[in-house]
Amino acid sequence: MTKAAELAKMGEVLTNSQIGGRRNIIINGAMQVAQRGDVTGITGESYGGPDRFELTASNIGTFTVSQSSTAPTGFKNSYKVDCTTADASLGSEDLLRVAYRIEGQDLQQLAYGTSSANTITLSFYVRSNKTGTYNIQFQQADNSSKQAVVSYTISSANTWEFKTITVQGDTSGVINDDNGEGLILFWVLGAGSLFTSGSERSTYTAFSNGDVAPTQTVNLADNTANEWMITGVQMEVGEQATPFEHASSFGEQLSLCQRYYYQSAEDITGQLDGGSWHGHSINTTECFGSGNCFSGYMRATPTVVILDSSGATTGASLLGTGNTTGIVASLISNSGFAKISKSSGLTADREYQCHFTADAEL
Amino acid sequence: MVIENAQYIKGIATNTNEVIKCSIDGVTVSVPLDPANRHYQEIQKWVAEGNTIAEAD
Numbered sequence: 001m002t003k004a005a006e007l008a009k010m011g012e013v014l015t016n017s018q019i020g021g022r023r024n025i026i027i028n029g030a031m032q033v034a035q036r037g038d039v040t041g042i043t044g045e046s047y048g049g050p051d052r053f054e055l056t057a058s059n060i061g062t063f064t065v066s067q068s069s070t071a072p073t074g075f076k077n078s079y080k081v082d083c084t085t086a087d088a089s090l091g092s093e094d095l096l097r098v099a100y101r102i103e104g105q106d107l108q109q110l111a112y113g114t115s116s117a118n119t120i121t122l123s124f125y126v127r128s129n130k131t132g133t134y135n136i137q138f139q140q141a142d143n144s145s146k147q148a149v150v151s152y153t154i155s156s157a158n159t160w161e162f163k164t165i166t167v168q169g170d171t172s173g174v175i176n177d178d179n180g181e182g183l184i185l186f187w188v189l190g191a192g193s194l195f196t197s198g199s200e201r202s203t204y205t206a207f208s209n210g211d212v213a214p215t216q217t218v219n220l221a222d223n224t225a226n227e228w229m230i231t232g233v234q235m236e237v238g239e240q241a242t243p244f245e246h247a248s249s250f251g252e253q254l255s256l257c258q259r260y261y262y263q264s265a266e267d268i269t270g271q272l273d274g275g276s277w278h279g280h281s282i283n284t285t286e287c288f289g290s291g292n293c294f295s296g297y298m299r300a301t302p303t304v305v306i307l308d309s310s311g312a313t314t315g316a317s318l319l320g321t322g323n324t325t326g327i328v329a330s331l332i333s334n335s336g337f338a339k340i341s342k343s344s345g346l347t348a349d350r351e352y353q354c355h356f357t358a359d360a361e362l
Numbered sequence: 363m364v365i366e367n368a369q370y371i372k373g374i375a376t377n378t379n380e381v382i383k384c385s386i387d388g389v390t391v392s393v394p395l396d397p398a399n400r401h402y403q404e405i406q407k408w409v410a411e412g413n414t415i416a417e418a419d
Contacts, residue, residue, distance in 0.1 A: 044387065045363060179398055286374060300398035303391050314390040328371050329392040330380040337392075339380075341371065343419055361400060 117169025269311025
């Protein structure tokens with residue numbers, strides 16, 4: 001690009017207000033926050049490693065997801081997918097992909113469904129030992145999953161490469177202004193023949209299985225030596241990828257992630273202490289606490305898992321006595337839960353405590 | 363998402379269903395009755411497939 005062209009493009013960027021204010025729509029794009037820790041043995045859908053990114057392995061091998069310290073210059077972490085059980089011969093419906101889901105109310109600036117619908121640009125750093133063509137889907141949950149499908153190529157094995165992808169605005173598909181799924185990004189890592197018969201395009205059209213991964217050549221599941229890493233994920237309004245917008249602090253990103261997933265302590269298998277939930281039993285089945293135990297308001301009323309002092313699920317600890325199992329959380333709101341209960345066997349008029357996780361992912 | 367052993371949990375004071383206790387992918391969870399909760403959505407699909415949520419004890 002000539003200097004004149006560069007200046008012209010920069011002028012376009014300024015005109016479109018890409019510079020100034022908050023640009024990146026993606027939370028945890030630098031993969032700094034990883035509340036759940038690494039997750040092994042994935043054969044279905046699972047969050048793990050860096051927050052907000054979910055792996056789905058549908059009949060296609062077994063995987064580990066982790067927060068890796070391998071990263072390009074300017075970053076310290078990446079989201080890593082490792083193949084641990086291979087599947088070199090894909091069935092037609094097999095599918096491996098990483099998802100990032102965005103609330104509809106966080107996408108209203110795109111003005112989808114109007115004549116002023118904005119173009120968006122996705123940029124990221126990616127690295128794998130598997131060179132070849134990969135597909136990305138942009139899927140609208142509010143519009144019968146209509147989607148745009150584009151591709152990128154990893155040219156050099158085990159080398160960080162920077163990719164940018166631009167998708168045209170959708171003038172006919174309204175994204176609802178609510179806390180539901182507005183847009184889902186899927187990075188495809190392997191797909192059976194059901195998903196490869198269509199064609200790619202950077203404009204939204206009706207969903208078709210054949211358009212999920214029409215030009216995907218890579219099957220990351222074909223060898224246990226395979227790995228795929230991504231970081232520096234940024235999605236912004238406009239036709240130009242601007243430099244990655246780093247968060248002002250780790251705490252800022254953690255707080256944003258906790259709208260979707262929260263746990264009572266960094267180590268929820270550790271000692272029950274100030275980070276745990278405390279309550280008082282009023283009879284042999286119900287124990288009430290103060291509630292309001294999440295960090296701010298979560299996206300929706302979350303699913304709660306109760307853990308005892310050993311990290312075992314469905315447990316709580318009776319102070320001074322030990323753990324009891326079969327515990328359920330209830331009176332749950334998006335800011336906390338006020339009760340744990342058991343069908344029978346609590347000790348009345350005693351103090352109970354527990355760790356917990358709360359999941360309000362999309 | 364593998365859902366098993368779903369049962370409503372009722373509050374004694376309110377005598378209304380408060381959550382669904384079930385196993386999801388082998389982990390026992392408390393799922394609120396919130397249509398925006400992804401696990402509640404999956405339980406509704408599971409019920410539509412012919413499965414049943416047991417009544418509270």
